[in-house]
Amino acid sequence: MTFSKxxxxxxxxxxxxxxxxxxxxxxxxxxxxxxxxxxxxxxGHAFLHSENGLLGMGPFPYEGDEHPQLINAGKQTVTVLxxxxxxxxxxxxxxxxxxxxxxxxxxxxxxSAAGDLANWAVPGGRIMGIxxxxxxxxGCRRVIALMQHAxxxxxxxxxxxxxxxxxxxxxxxxxxxxxGVFDPAGDGFRVIELAxxxxxxxxxxxxxxxxW
Amino acid sequence: xxxxxxxxxxxxxxxxxVAAALDGLDSGMTVMVGGFGLCGNxxxxxxxxxxxxxxxxxxxxxxxxxxxxxxxxxxxAGIVRKVVCSYLGTNEDLHSRMAAGTIEVEVNPQGTLxxxxxxxxxxxxxxxxxxxxxxxVEDGKEVKEFDGRRYLLERALHADxxxxxxxxxxxxxxxxxxxxxxxxxxxxxxxxxxxxxxxDQLVEVGAIDPDDVHLPGIYVHRIxxxxxxxxxxEFRTVRQRGGA
Numbered sequence: 061m062t063f064s065k066x067x068x069x070x071x072x073x074x075x076x077x078x079x080x081x082x083x084x085x086x087x088x089x090x091x092x093x094x095x096x097x098x099x100x101x102x103x104g105h106a107f108l109h110s111e112n113g114l115l116g117m118g119p120f121p122y123e124g125d126e127h128p129q130l131i132n133a134g135k136q137t138v139t140v141l142x143x144x145x146x147x148x149x150x151x152x153x154x155x156x157x158x159x160x161x162x163x164x165x166x167x168x169x170x171x172s173a174a175g176d177l178a179n180w181a182v183p184g185g186r187i188m189g190i191x192x193x194x195x196x197x198x199g200c201r202r203v204i205a206l207m208q209h210a211x212x213x214x215x216x217x218x219x220x221x222x223x224x225x226x227x228x229x230x231x232x233x234x235x236x237x238x239x240g241v242f243d244p245a246g247d248g249f250r251v252i253e254l255a256x257x258x259x260x261x262x263x264x265x266x267x268x269x270x271x272w
Numbered sequence: 273x274x275x276x277x278x279x280x281x282x283x284x285x286x287x288x289x290v291a292a293a294l295d296g297l298d299s300g301m302t303v304m305v306g307g308f309g310l311c312g313n314x315x316x317x318x319x320x321x322x323x324x325x326x327x328x329x330x331x332x333x334x335x336x337x338x339x340x341x342x343x344x345x346x347x348x349a350g351i352v353r354k355v356v357c358s359y360l361g362t363n364e365d366l367h368s369r370m371a372a373g374t375i376e377v378e379v380n381p382q383g384t385l386x387x388x389x390x391x392x393x394x395x396x397x398x399x400x401x402x403x404x405x406x407x408x409v410e411d412g413k414e415v416k417e418f419d420g421r422r423y424l425l426e427r428a429l430h431a432d433x434x435x436x437x438x439x440x441x442x443x444x445x446x447x448x449x450x451x452x453x454x455x456x457x458x459x460x461x462x463x464x465x466x467x468x469x470x471x472d473q474l475v476e477v478g479a480i481d482p483d484d485v486h487l488p489g490i491y492v493h494r495i496x497x498x499x500x501x502x503x504x505x506e507f508r509t510v511r512q513r514g515g516a
Contacts, residue, residue: 110452111382111383112308112311112452112455113308113452113454113455114451114452119511120509120510120511121510121511122510122511122512122513123510123511123512123513124510125510126505126508126509126510127451128310128311128503128504128505129311129312129439129450129451129452129453129503130451130452131308131309131311131452131505131506131507132452133308134507135308135309135310135311135338135506135507136506136507136508136509137505137507137508137509137510138509140451146449146451146452146454147454148386148454148455148456148457148458148459148486149308149334149382149383149386149455149456149459150386150387150389150390150459153382153383153386153387154387156383157383157387157401157402157403176406186367186371187360187370187377187379188359188360188361188362189357189358189359189360189361189379190358190359190379190380190381190382190409191358191359191381191382192358192381192382192383193381194381194383194384194403194404194407194409195381195382195383195384195403198402198403198404198405199383199402199403225407225408226406226407226408227407228403228405228406228407229405229406229407
């Protein structure tokens with residue numbers, strides 16, 4: 061047994077502190093929004109930031125309510141919650157770079173034991189671009205990587221040193237994969253939690269750095 | 273006796289056609305175009321540039337089009353020499369031309385891209401940012417340490433023209449945007465020698481309350497009203513009524 065994608069999103073959502081501002085990356089991290097508790101703060105449990113210029117992002121619109129001028133950073137139609145605001149890209153990235161966004165949950169291709177993040181380019185692959193990835197990884201106060209533990213071919217993604225182009229150095233404080241929860245600890249990964257039925261030896265064989 | 277012969281740049285801004293609004297946009301120029309993907313594109317101005325027959329443009333835009341629409345039409349028309357953007361994604365028109373070597377592509381981190389424009393518009397020639405330190409973005413750039421943290425020196429980014437779209441525009445060029453259609457547009461207007469706005473709705477001076485102006489008209493030089501837009505959605509995501 062391993063964590064399903066929904067389990068991973070739920071586990072990552074549990075990291076979201078009540079009363080915080082959170083940016084969810086494109087792909088699996090977006091699912092975390094479905095597992096936020098209602099919360100009793102003035103604007104609910106947490107407010108979601110989308111770097112294209114939206115704070116207080118709500119769920120997908122009901123069919124027929126979608127609007128081409130209300131999208132998230134993944135260019136999906138979304139909604140805005142009461143208390144939400146819209147702003148230009150310079151303001152949005154000043155929020156990020158200025159340390160006003162408490163947490164980013166991002167997808168990752170590789171994370172090193174030092175917390176280096178590689179999530180924007182595959183060597184030899186085609187360049188998709190950087191987008192907001194470097195600003196988010198560098199500027200958000202806490203960065204969690206939500207990712208598959210290894211590639212489909214069994215190549216390590218939790219590694220001693222990243223071999224893919226870096227997004228930022230020493231920024232990831234926690235990694236959540238289908239096998240469990242791990243913290244980069246400098247020369248290895250500290251095991252915080254294993255998914256139900258997952259053995260430590262199994263994780264060790266799929267991890268490119270020592271486990272502590 | 274009058275002491276001035278020519279009126280200033282803010283005398284009359286409203287143009288009666290897209291072609292008139294694009295007067296002076298020539299081959300070889302640097303053009304910034306607002307929008308996040310297709311969201312908030314100045315559709316008529318984008319089409320107008322193709323119709324104008326210019327070429328060798330340097331295009332500055334976050335994505336340079338998508339799904340064959342928006343700025344992808346510039347790529348297909350072969351009028352772009354260089355693209356400065358943050359994200360190519362699945363823009364096949366850009367990937368194929370980059371692979372063929374017919375277009376040069378410069379990728380910037382998104383926050384750096386927009387801050388370079390902001391700096392240009394604010395009279396700041398360069399600035400230090402932590403984004404990109406220790407990555408390929410650092411290559412060839414000055415690195416300086418402040419309070420124990422390393423930063424890259426990034427240069428301001430200017431343009432000859434900015435082509436943007438706004439929801440509500442008065443005749444002086446005060447702008448209001450709708451939701452996330454704002455994105456890069458107001459910042460691009462500040463960074464360009466000539467800023468042209470495509471107005472969904474043109475209103476009289478005074479119709480927009482001063483406290484509600486998103487971009488003051490000092491940054492806008494030409495206005496053309498265009499009421500109909502395609503406004504394509506790249507990813508239509510919805511939830512079912514009555515569901516969670």
